[in-house]
Amino acid sequence: MTERLIAHRATQSTQWHIHWRIPALIGFAFFMGVVFALLQHFLYIYLHHRHIEDEDKKFRWVLYGRALAYLAKVAFGGCVVIIFRQRIWRTFRNRALSVLSIDQIFGATEDPSLFANWEAVSSAPIVVIIALVIWLIPLATIIFSPGALTFGNYLEAETLQLTLPTINFTMETIKDWRNPVKLPDGSNKRSVMFYNTTDIDGVKPGWFDYYDQPSAELRRIAILLAYSNMDHPNIAQGARQDNCGGPYNCTYEQTFLGPGYQCAEVARGTGDAGKLTEYGAPFNMSSLVPEGRYVFLGDVDRGTYAQPQAGEFRKGPGGVPVGDPDPSLGVFKSEPVLWIGYAVNSTEWLAPDDPLAKNWTHRYDPAIIRCVHMETKYTVKWDYVEPLFHSTTKREYLTPVVDTNFTRRDNGEPNETDPQPESNWISPRDDVPLYKKTAAYHAIGEMFRDFLRGHVDLEPPIPGPYYAQVYSDVTKTRLVGKNSEPLANLTDEIEEFYSDMVLSLFSAPEMLAIDTEKLTVNRSRIQSSFVYVPERLWQCYAPVIFVTLVIMLFGAFTIWEDGTTFSVGFSRILVTTRNTTLDDISRGACLGNDPFPMELMHTRLKFGVLNEGNDVEYMGGDGYQSVGHCAFGVASEVGPIRRGVPYAGLPDSGLKRRAKTETATEKDNFD
Structure with missing residues (x-):
């Protein structure tokens, strides 16, 4: 079989052509490197800001990313390695290198000692640079690129x-207490007021319901707000998560109609009459400190809804009248105007010659404010930030809840019996929805007025003792400060306190006035998850792709220039080292063991055409003589390889030596 193979190969010569396999491998490896880099990028995009609770799942996702980085390294590295193998043969043809350098170049992808060999660096810089790229690719792809995906908030x-x-409040206007509105848990919705009626069954001709008093639920809401002493409304427990749709911080704005008190200062300072007479104020500055004894005075019931109502009623609950009801039964003729007088310590010492210095050490500034109950357009911005919340309220006062005014008697005193115009009275017999809305507003206002009614007396510090005597629930609210004295900005505080009482209805979702609506919410939360920074990934891959592309183009040019492709397999080494000179200088080193002889390691070899003679084996069709063969040898015995020359392989001397050896073997066998 060997002889037949020898006979067949005896007429063969080298084939100068570029086989498709190596260029295809180079292009495919580069393409797959880009694909794996993109897959890693898309995987990290998928994971970016994704919250994963399962630690094992997190670990698996990280491994997937690292696996893609490793595959990208294999692809880019494989592309460069193939080109490196092509280039080293060009180097061996152009430069005579020591066996040590040739050794290190062949093993450059596994042994970095090449970079410490000055001969290799100076004589084969391109090969060394390509080898360095092979070593740096894993650093960029495997080590640094996974760092683009981290964990964080x-x-x-x-x-x-x-x-x-x-x-x-529309629900309050249409609700009939005989037919309760059910909640999902089976309980009933609650109104802000209790009703009386002319017919409990609601079947008699001309029957109607009329206002009685604030409901127990409204009293609880108002008292909790007042006693909390906070500068914000009460809200339902868990409101942040319920309103924000989960454990988020959120902000949103909503608008609705409700009752509000519009307050204005009508007089300030000792002796100032202001508009007190014009509005028919029930008191003047002489009642307030320092001229009078009141540091706070609240007159809040003038023209209020009569309790009890006119007429005769049956015994028992319901307020059912005996006989025909009084024409004024349940009618809202007016809403009380709040008259609030107060005095604030200016902290300024009185001059010794001031008449007030006889009893007072500091100057007190009295003021009187007037508040009208108005239907109000609320615009509220809610800002929920764990664990707190903040609300900003804008109020647009629309119309009075009951738009009537007191007439004057002959002596100038207000006539509180028949406010005018009578056409603006609100009766339960006429517009029932309007009446019920007015009653709801009145109930909330009545609870508010309960805290402002009464007075706080202040004993002067001289002769002392200096203390306040409290005859009002205002001291249970945030409207007063030290020593039970009112706040300096009481006008604004009253408006805001009443607004917060209205907003505190949100703390009781069971109230009829609480409805739902769709709103635009801006929400956010601090999330612990994967964080992907694309710049970091491409800062790793962009240089790799660019350098690999440059090397690939350089390798393609080298292959085209060489006219063939190369490999570093054992078979290629076998056929390129068949040289009698190498046989002679390598005697005693045939085991392939270490240490290798140093004099041989420093022998300089070059790859080229052996000059062993000019015996012609055959004439090629292209006119070239097929002579010698290409192999490693000392620089003096090799010539340059010319593209297109059909080199046959081993020279005749090799064939003759083989024939001689075979003859000797046959003779020995014969003997």
Whole structure:
């Protein structure tokens, strides 16, 4: 079989052509490197800001990313390695290198000692640079690129539509206490007021319901707000998570109609009459400190809804009148105007010659304010930030709850019996929805007025003792400060306190006035998750892709210039080292063991055409003589390889030596 193979190969010569396999491998490896880098990028995009609770799942996702980084390294590295193998043969043809350098170049992808060999660096810089790239690719792909994906906290923000609670007094206007509105848990919705009626069954001709008093639920809401002493409304427990749709911080704005008190200062300072006479004020500055004894005075019941109502009623609950009801039964003729007088310590010492210095050490500034009950358009911005919340309220005062005024008697005193115009009276017999809305507003206002009614007396410090005597629930609220004295900005505080009482209805979702609406919510939360920074990934891959592309183009040019492709397999080494000179200088080193002889390691070899003679084996079709063969040898015995020359392989001397050896073997066998 060997002889037949020898006979067949005896007429063969080298084939100068570029086989498709090596260029295809180079292009495919580069393409797959880019694909794996993109897959890693898309995987990290998928994981970016994704919250994963399962630690094992987190670990698996990280491994997937590292696996893609490793595959990218294999692809890019494989592309460069193939080109490196092509280039080293060009180097061996152009430069005579020591066996040590040739050794290190062949093993450059596994042994970095090449970079410490000055001969290799100076004589084969391109090969050394390509080898260095092979070593650096894993650093960029495997080590640094996974660092683009980390764990951390980020602010997750979004804008969406959510169904949120709002205040809508429409339900109060249409609700019949005989037919309760059910909640999902089976309990009943609660009104802000209790009703009396002319017919409990609601079947008699001309029957109607009329206002009685604030409901127990409204009293609880108002008292909790007042006693909390906070500068914000009360809200339902868990409101942040319910309103924000989960454990988020969120902000949103809503608008609704409700009752509000519009206050204005009508007089300030000792002796100032202001507009007191014009408005028919029930008191003047002489009642307030320092001229009078009151540091706070609240007159809040003038023209209020009569309790009890006119007429005769049956015994028992319900307020059912005996006989025909009084024409004024249940009618809202007016809403009380709040008259609030107060004095504030200016902290300024009185001059010794001031008449007030006889009893007072500091100057007190008295003021009188007037507040009208108005239907109000509320615009509220809610800002929920764990664990707190903040609300900003804008009020647009629309119309008085009951738009009537007191006439004057002949002596100038207000006539509180028949406010005018009578056409603005609100009766339960006429517009029932309007009456019920007015009654709801009145109930909330009545609870508010309960805290402002009465007075706080202040004993002067001289001769002392200096203390306040309290005859009002205002001291249970946030409207007063030290020593039970009112706050300096009481006008604004009263408006805001009443607004907060209205908003505190949100703390009781069971109230009829609490409805729902769809609103745009801006919400956010600090989320612990994967964080992907694309710049970091591409800072790793961009240089690799660019350098690999440059090397690939350089390798393609080298292959085209060489006219063939190369490999570093054992078979290629076998056929390129068949040289009698190498046989002679390598005697005693045939085991392939270490240490290798140093004099041989420093022998300089070059790859080229052996100059062993000019015996012609055959004439090629292209006119070239097929002579010698290409192999490693000392620089003096090799010539340059010319592209297109059909080199046959081993020279005749090799064939003759083989024939001689075979003859000797046959003779020995014969003997």
